[in-house]
Structure formats: structure tokens, C-alpha cells
Amino acid sequence: MSVTGKGMSPASFVRIKAPSAVPVPALRSRRRHCHSSSCRRAHSQDSSSSVSCHRHGALHSLCGGVRGDGASGYRQSFLRGRRLRKFEINVSSDVITGDGSVEEEDESEKKRQEVRRIVMPSALVLLSSNLCRISMPVALVPLAATYGWNGATVGLIGSSFLWGYMATQLLGGALADAVGGKRALFVGMLLWFGATGALALATSVPVAAIVPTLCALRAVVGAGQGAMMSSMQQVVATHIPQKRRATALGAIYGGFHMGNIVGLVLCPLLIAMRSVEASFLAVALVGLPVIAFWQSNVPPKAKGEGASSTTAASSPSSTLSFVSLMRDCGMAPWAIVIATFVNHFAYFLFLNWMPAYFVSEYGVSLRASAKLSVAPWICCAIVSSASGVIADRVARMPGMTLTRVRKLFQCTSFVGTALSLVALSAANQPTAAMVCFIACFGFISVGQAGFVANTGDVAPPRLVGRLFGLANTFGSLGGILSTSAAGILSEMSGFGFAWVFRSTAAILLTGAMLYARFASAEPAVGGNKN
Incomplete structure (x- = not known):
């Protein structure tokens, strides 16, 4: 036999x-x-x-x-x-398959390794990064009251993070592709945690130099985080297979949004108990264990290593250049760029103006404003994690393609956020506004299983960093526009926050139509006009 x-x-x-x-x-x-x-x-x-x-x-x-x-x-x-x-x-395939097979044991072990070595460190890094981001919007409320800054000045300082963030996106993406996401992100963490600590000294300079100093240091924080998303995408695309990628990204971005929750609880408490300077210093010290955990767990880049390396080496996209990806591969890469611009336009509006919105519109205190702002971020973290798991399961359903899944989740994100913003523009009570913000944050988080995961679908692993860097460059521009415009329009008679929210809703609906028309999850191949 x-x-x-x-x-x-x-x-x-x-x-x-x-x-x-x-x-x-x-x-x-x-x-x-x-x-x-x-x-x-x-x-x-x-x-x-x-x-x-x-x-x-x-x-x-x-x-x-x-x-x-x-x-x-x-x-x-x-x-x-x-x-x-x-x-x-x-x-x-070097595997025995069947009931009680070795393949199932190996698959479970791979998942555990992915969680320990990729998902947990990435989620922790993104949590700490958002802790650094949210520390300034919270601090701006007492700083503006102390120095008498108007909305335009607050918007200027709030958007300064995005100057550095936009400037280093392409450089950070290229660096992540060249040396690996682990090394690129290590350099970025040193920059943004160091600059956040230096913010504690910014208020000790002459009054006339406080605003330029704050803007410059926040720009350095942004420059350090410019390589963050590209590096994380490069690590995920290299070490996690496509069938589990949306789940991994959902969990990682769940940690990202948890950073806002921690910041909204921690920073007002530190400001009330100590000072604004103490809150900046405490956030900077969080970086020490985060950097150590990242360095000790994430595997370094190695030639031929990763979940996609064996297939990528033999695929037609293995010789595709970044210029060819953007020029010759149809509109699918540009659909990701458009979606990133629209998403960041809304996201940074929420991030930079939600605490100030509750204070200026309803006259609540800083701590009360922070409490009202926590619930939307909790919803954001939960939905972000759940959307990735659901998207991966929906993609395995009969008759569903990955392109349909990406379009379904991203269009749901944009349309749902737009409708929630329209409702927010008519809110006249803090509780009603908080409920509308919860809906906005929940819907915007669904996009983690849309355009964010779509980046790894279209680009080969060696180009993921650069594509995400280009998309985030335009996304940063969107954040600068929304943050600055909100500061100006909120103080203009006849406009205010209601007009800001409705304009953002119109941009979101436009983004949904463009993404539905041009997006694709098919791997990019030179000359493929998808």
C-alpha cells in the first residue's frame, strides 16, 4: 500500500x-x-x-x-x-492538512506571534503618539485664556503639528521601505517624544516668542510622527498575510484611538493638579517604556522575510517602481490618496477642536469638556477594532470580493460621518452634541477596514511605505485646512461651527462618491488601468 x-x-x-x-x-x-x-x-x-x-x-x-x-x-x-x-x-506546501492537522496548530501559533510581535507593539506606539497629539489641544484651552489668544491663533498652533507631519510623509515612507519600519519608527519616536518634553519649557520664553516656539516644537512632533503610519503599514504588510490584515489594522488603530482617551483623562487632571508644563513632561516620559517595548519585540527587516515576501517576489509587481505605481496603474492608488485627504480633513477637525467646541459653544469647564470628549473616542477605539474583524469575515463570504468589501466599509464610513455632522450642526445641548460626536467617531473609524487596509492591497510590500506617505501628505494638507478654517470661521458672524460641520459633510460625501468609483483591491501591476 x-x-x-x-x-x-x-x-x-x-x-x-x-x-x-x-x-x-x-x-x-x-x-x-x-x-x-x-x-x-x-x-x-x-x-x-x-x-x-x-x-x-x-x-x-x-x-x-x-x-x-x-x-x-x-x-x-x-x-x-x-x-x-x-x-x-x-x-x-510542507504542511499536513486534515482534521486535527499540524496546519491548524501552525496557524494558531502564527496568529499568537503576530499579536505579540506586531499588533501589540504597534498599538502601543500609536496610543502614545495620539497621547502626544491630544496633549496640545487640551492645553490650548487654559493657554488661550492665560494669554488672550483668539480662535485664529489657537487654530495656527493646533495646525502646526501638521506642518511637520506633512513635510516628512514621503521621506518617512521612503525611509520605512529602505531600512524597515522598525528602524524608521525608532528614529521618529526619539523626535516626537523629545519635542513633547521640550514643550514644557516653551512657556518660559518671552511672551512674544511663546506662539512661534510652540508652533516650532509642535512641527517637530509632527515631523517625528511623519514616518509613523508608513512604518507601521510596512511592518504589517511584511509580516501579516492579507487575509488577517484588516483585523490586525483594526486592533492597531484601536490602540491609536485609545491614546486620545488616555490623554483626555490624564492631561486635564495633570493641568488641574500641577500645570500645563507637567502634562507635557509626563506625556514625554511615557516614551521610555514604549520605545523599549517596540525595540524588543518587533522583528527587524530581513531580505525575503514576511508574510507577503514569497508571493511578492514572483509576482509581476515585484519590479514595479513607485512612479509606475502612481502613473501607470490606474486610479486605485489615487483613490486611496483622495480618501486619506477626506478622512484627515474630518479627523483632525475633531481632534483639534472638540474640547474647544464644548467650551466655546456651551460654556463648560475644561475638565467637563474633556469628559464629554472621552465617550466619542471610546466608541472610535471599539469600532476601529471591530470593523477589521468584520471586514475580514465579510471578505470570505460567497460572492464577495475584496474590492467590494473595501468600498462598502469606506463609503459607509464617509456617508455615516457626513449625516452625523449634519445632525451635529443642529445640536443645541451638550449631551446631544456628544451623541452626534459619538456617531461621527464611530463611522469615521469604519474606514480602518477601507482605505487604510486598501493600501496594502494595492501596493507591494516594498512600496507600501511610500504610497502611504504620499497619501498622508495629502491627508495632512486636509487636516491643516480644516483646523485652520475652523479657527477662522468659528469667530465669523453668520458662520460658526455649524457652517464648518456642514462643509465637512459635503466634502465627505464627495469623497465617498470618488472612492466608490475608482477604488480597487487588486494588486497594482504596471500598465494595469484599473
């Missing part, structure tokens, strides 16, 4: 793995339980190699040659020379 399956010869067994639950010495000592003539011939041919015997032993354990391996029900059929119908031995 031949146990090779599908007509394979005994020599094909050299690629079969042993189940981890059975020790190697036990496998070697129990080879005598197998009575297959073909296996005996294979053993005699490979008797000089203990590794080969180990692999033959793995086959025997699955077939029932070893007691207590969970497959004893097949022992008699094996010994009588019958064909095993419930196992398919796939030598070319």
Missing part, C-alpha cells in the same frame, strides 16, 4: 513536518509500528538521515502508528493496507 496520497512516491515524504505535541525521540523509537512496505522502503533509503526518520515518524503518528496521538481510530485501516481518505498529504 502506498500512503503517499495522490500517487506520490515515498521519496516525497522528505518535506513532511512532525506534530509539535509528539517528542522527536518517541517518534524515532516507534517507527516499528508502521507495517507499510512503501514506508519501510522509504526508511531504508533515508536511514542515514535522522531528520528524514523524524519526518517519516510524523507521518506514522498521524496514521496511527503511535499510541495516544489522537489518531488511533485510523490504526486498523492503516495496518490492513487501506487508503486513508480523511488526510491529504500536501508535500509541496
Whole structure:
């Protein structure tokens, strides 16, 4: 009898793995339980190699040659020379598949490794980055009251983060692709945590120099975070397969939004108990354990390493240049750029103006404003994580393509956020406004399974950083426009925040139409006009 399956010869067994639950010495000592003539011939041919015997032993354990391996029900059929119908031995993929197979154990182990080495460090880094971001919008409320700044000045300082953020997006993406996301993000963390700590000294300069100093330091914080998203995308695209990528990104961005929750709780407390300077210093000190955790867990870039490396090397996109990606591959990459611009236009409006909105529109205190702002960010974190899991499951449903899934989730994000903003523009109570903000944040987070995951679908892993960097450059421009415009329009008679919210809703609806028309999840290939 031949146990090779599908007509394979005994020599094909050299690629079969042993189940981890059975020790190697036990496998070697129990080879005598197998009575297959073909296996005996294979053993005699490979008797000089203990590794080969180990692999033959793995086959025997699955077939029932070893007691207590969970497959004893097949022992008699094996010994009588019958064909095993419930196992398919796939030598070319180096995995044994079937009920209770080694493949399932390997898959579970891969998922655990992805969580420990990629998802958790990335989520923690993004959490700390948003903690640095939110520290300034919270601090601007007491600073504006102390120095008598108007809305335009507050908007100027709030948007200064995005000057540096936009300036380093392409550079950060290229750096992530060149040296790996781990190294690029390490450099970025040193910059943004250092500049956040330096903000504690900004108020000690002459009054006339406080605004330029704050703007310059916040620009450095933004410059440091310019490589963050590109680096994270590069790490995820390299080490996590596409079928689990949306789930991973959802969990990572869940940590990102948790940073706002921590900041809205921690920063007002520190300002009330100590000072604005103490809040900046405390946020900067968070960087020490975060950097250590990132460096000790994330694997470095290695040639040929990663979840997508083997397929990417043999695909037509392996020779695709970044210029060709943007010039010759149709509108799919540009749909990601457009979606990023629209998403960031709304997101940075919420990030920079929500605390000030509650203070100026309803006259609540800073701590009360922070409390009202926490609930929307909690919703943001939950929906962000859930949307990735749901998107990956929907993509496996019959009749669903990945392109349809990306369009469905992104258009739901933009349209839902737009309708929520229209409702927000008519709110006249703090509680009603908070409910509308919760809806806005929930819908905007659905986009993590849309345009964010779409970047890794379209671009090969070696170009993901640059594509995300280009998209985030335009996204930063959108954030600068919305943050600055909100500061100017909120103080103009006849306009105010209601007009800002309605204009943003119109931009979101336009973005939904463009993404639905041009987006695709097909891998980019030169000359493919998708």
C-alpha cells in the first residue's frame, strides 16, 4: 500500500513536518509500528538521515502508528493496507492538512506571534503618539485664556503639528521601505517624544516668542510622527498575510484611538493638579517604556522575510517602481490618496477642536469638556477594532470580493460621518452634541477596514511605505485646512461651527462618491488601468 496520497512516491515524504505535541525521540523509537512496505522502503533509503526518520515518524503518528496521538481510530485501516481518505498529504506546501492537522496548530501559533510581535507593539506606539497629539489641544484651552489668544491663533498652533507631519510623509515612507519600519519608527519616536518634553519649557520664553516656539516644537512632533503610519503599514504588510490584515489594522488603530482617551483623562487632571508644563513632561516620559517595548519585540527587516515576501517576489509587481505605481496603474492608488485627504480633513477637525467646541459653544469647564470628549473616542477605539474583524469575515463570504468589501466599509464610513455632522450642526445641548460626536467617531473609524487596509492591497510590500506617505501628505494638507478654517470661521458672524460641520459633510460625501468609483483591491501591476 502506498500512503503517499495522490500517487506520490515515498521519496516525497522528505518535506513532511512532525506534530509539535509528539517528542522527536518517541517518534524515532516507534517507527516499528508502521507495517507499510512503501514506508519501510522509504526508511531504508533515508536511514542515514535522522531528520528524514523524524519526518517519516510524523507521518506514522498521524496514521496511527503511535499510541495516544489522537489518531488511533485510523490504526486498523492503516495496518490492513487501506487508503486513508480523511488526510491529504500536501508535500509541496510542507504542511499536513486534515482534521486535527499540524496546519491548524501552525496557524494558531502564527496568529499568537503576530499579536505579540506586531499588533501589540504597534498599538502601543500609536496610543502614545495620539497621547502626544491630544496633549496640545487640551492645553490650548487654559493657554488661550492665560494669554488672550483668539480662535485664529489657537487654530495656527493646533495646525502646526501638521506642518511637520506633512513635510516628512514621503521621506518617512521612503525611509520605512529602505531600512524597515522598525528602524524608521525608532528614529521618529526619539523626535516626537523629545519635542513633547521640550514643550514644557516653551512657556518660559518671552511672551512674544511663546506662539512661534510652540508652533516650532509642535512641527517637530509632527515631523517625528511623519514616518509613523508608513512604518507601521510596512511592518504589517511584511509580516501579516492579507487575509488577517484588516483585523490586525483594526486592533492597531484601536490602540491609536485609545491614546486620545488616555490623554483626555490624564492631561486635564495633570493641568488641574500641577500645570500645563507637567502634562507635557509626563506625556514625554511615557516614551521610555514604549520605545523599549517596540525595540524588543518587533522583528527587524530581513531580505525575503514576511508574510507577503514569497508571493511578492514572483509576482509581476515585484519590479514595479513607485512612479509606475502612481502613473501607470490606474486610479486605485489615487483613490486611496483622495480618501486619506477626506478622512484627515474630518479627523483632525475633531481632534483639534472638540474640547474647544464644548467650551466655546456651551460654556463648560475644561475638565467637563474633556469628559464629554472621552465617550466619542471610546466608541472610535471599539469600532476601529471591530470593523477589521468584520471586514475580514465579510471578505470570505460567497460572492464577495475584496474590492467590494473595501468600498462598502469606506463609503459607509464617509456617508455615516457626513449625516452625523449634519445632525451635529443642529445640536443645541451638550449631551446631544456628544451623541452626534459619538456617531461621527464611530463611522469615521469604519474606514480602518477601507482605505487604510486598501493600501496594502494595492501596493507591494516594498512600496507600501511610500504610497502611504504620499497619501498622508495629502491627508495632512486636509487636516491643516480644516483646523485652520475652523479657527477662522468659528469667530465669523453668520458662520460658526455649524457652517464648518456642514462643509465637512459635503466634502465627505464627495469623497465617498470618488472612492466608490475608482477604488480597487487588486494588486497594482504596471500598465494595469484599473
